[in-house]
Amino acid sequence: MTEAAAISRESNAPAGESDAIVRVRGLANRFGSKTVHEGLDLDICRGEIIGVIGGSGTGKSVLLRSIVGLHTPNAGEIEVFGQRLGDLSREERVKVERRWGVMFQDGALFSTMTVRENVMAPMVEHTKIPHHLMRELADLKIRLAGLELEAAPKRPADLSGGMRKRAALARALSLDPELLFLDEPTAGLDPIGAARFDELVHSLSESLGLTIFLVTHDLDTLAATCDRIAVLSDGKVLAIGPLDEVRQNPHPWIQEYFSGPRGRAAVR
Numbered sequence: 001m002t003e004a005a006a007i008s009r010e011s012n013a014p015a016g017e018s019d020a021i022v023r024v025r026g027l028a029n030r031f032g033s034k035t036v037h038e039g040l041d042l043d044i045c046r047g048e049i050i051g052v053i054g055g056s057g058t059g060k061s062v063l064l065r066s067i068v069g070l071h072t073p074n075a076g077e078i079e080v081f082g083q084r085l086g087d088l089s090r091e092e093r094v095k096v097e098r099r100w101g102v103m104f105q106d107g108a109l110f111s112t113m114t115v116r117e118n119v120m121a122p123m124v125e126h127t128k129i130p131h132h133l134m135r136e137l138a139d140l141k142i143r144l145a146g147l148e149l150e151a152a153p154k155r156p157a158d159l160s161g162g163m164r165k166r167a168a169l170a171r172a173l174s175l176d177p178e179l180l181f182l183d184e185p186t187a188g189l190d191p192i193g194a195a196r197f198d199e200l201v202h203s204l205s206e207s208l209g210l211t212i213f214l215v216t217h218d219l220d221t222l223a224a225t226c227d228r229i230a231v232l233s234d235g236k237v238l239a240i241g242p243l244d245e246v247r248q249n250p251h252p253w254i255q256e257y258f259s260g261p262r263g264r265a266a267v268r
Helices: 005-010 058-067 090-097 116-126 133-142 161-172 191-210 219-225 252-259 262-268
Strands: 020-031 036-045 051-056 075-080 100-103 177-183 211-215 228-233 236-241
Touching: 020 058, 020 211, 036 058, 036 075, 036 211, 036 228, 036 236, 051 058, 051 191, 051 219, 058 177, 058 211, 075 133, 100 161, 133 161, 161 177, 161 191, 161 219, 191 211, 191 219, 211 219, 219 228, 228 252, 236 252
Parallel strands: 051 211, 051 228, 100 177, 177 211
Antiparallel strands: 020 036, 020 075, 228 236
């Protein structure tokens, strides 16, 4: 964890101008008559792992998709790496997008491609690296994500759920991103597989200096990996801070979330 992230974790202060890698201001997302976000503000510190939680329909994945440009908000500003994404040309935007990686909840792997080809896909699209070097780099990412190279020539349908998660993570790491978005990374995994994935994410964050935005329902993931937690409710960030601080918030949903048997076990 970087010094800036450590300060944020200890003080629960919003990220400052100098250490905020992502700044969201006044975000509004509406779908017909349903308002998901209204005036949402969020700062993400460089080097931290921030977990985003909230009840169903609070727009956790919508927030992620808004930041990475897969959904256009109704209002608000999103700044990443000091640049307002809405002000950038397509060419400028692509340069910024190359600095982040995304792992979707279902993996979103190309079913007709092998694991190696999936990991190479961003390199093919965004770089002019020789093909043989792409293969070597893809194999490195595959190993980095905790897979054996025996998985490289296999297609997604031939992999277990946990292996597909790791293959998707390898692809998200393909271009050596500074910022990593993970949408429900442990969903559908058994407890042992989920714990190992949490360990992997934490290890990668520390060894690669990654900033990680993590959407999850998994209480164990929050306890094992996250420096701060942001709780979404009523269209905004209801609470944000370290786990021990957020769980003291008197809001009924937060108390119900953390005070049940699973919440108490995760905190212990």
